[in-house]
Amino acid sequence: MDFRIMGLDAPLFNTLQHMMDASDHEADKSFNAPTRTYVRDAKAMASTPADVKEYPNSYAFIIDMPGLKSGDIKVQVEDDNVLVISGERKRGEEKEGAKYVRMERRVGKFMRKFVLPENANTDAISAVCQDGVLTVTVEKLPPPEPKKPKTIEVKIA
Secondary structure, three states, X not given: OOOOOOOOOOHHHHHHHHHHHHHHHHHHHHHHOOOHHHHHHHHHHHOOOOEEEEOOOEEEEEEEOOOOOHHHEEEEEEOOOXXXXXXXXXXXXXXXXXXXXXXOOOXXXXXXXXXXXXXXXXXXXXXXXXXXXXXXXXXXXXXOOOOOOOOOOOOOO
């Protein structure tokens, strides 16, 4: 509402107008701003490259995980069709008197989400981490049997 239109141009009304305009802009910013969780998850996903292969009977999701133990990696299925691979890489213990000259290896949380195809068997998923490479295998469901035509007997009236 603009108080000046109504002929109310006093300093008090100008201040009220300014406050109302400011609150509208702040509401727009907070409404459109991504949440911290979204930003954190987006960063974790962007920094976790993966290869996806399709075989005749399965799908394979391959992610490099050097130096991680099985307890640091979590493989889950959400909403019956979303494969989630997540975990955290922690910085090693620092020895007294040592300081970093350069730090390039990534530490922190990582995550990837993959929407599984309709023919993925979410009850037949296995995960193996060997030589720093995680391979998650999702078996395929067998193809549906072709439907035989239904024969309907024609009655003579």
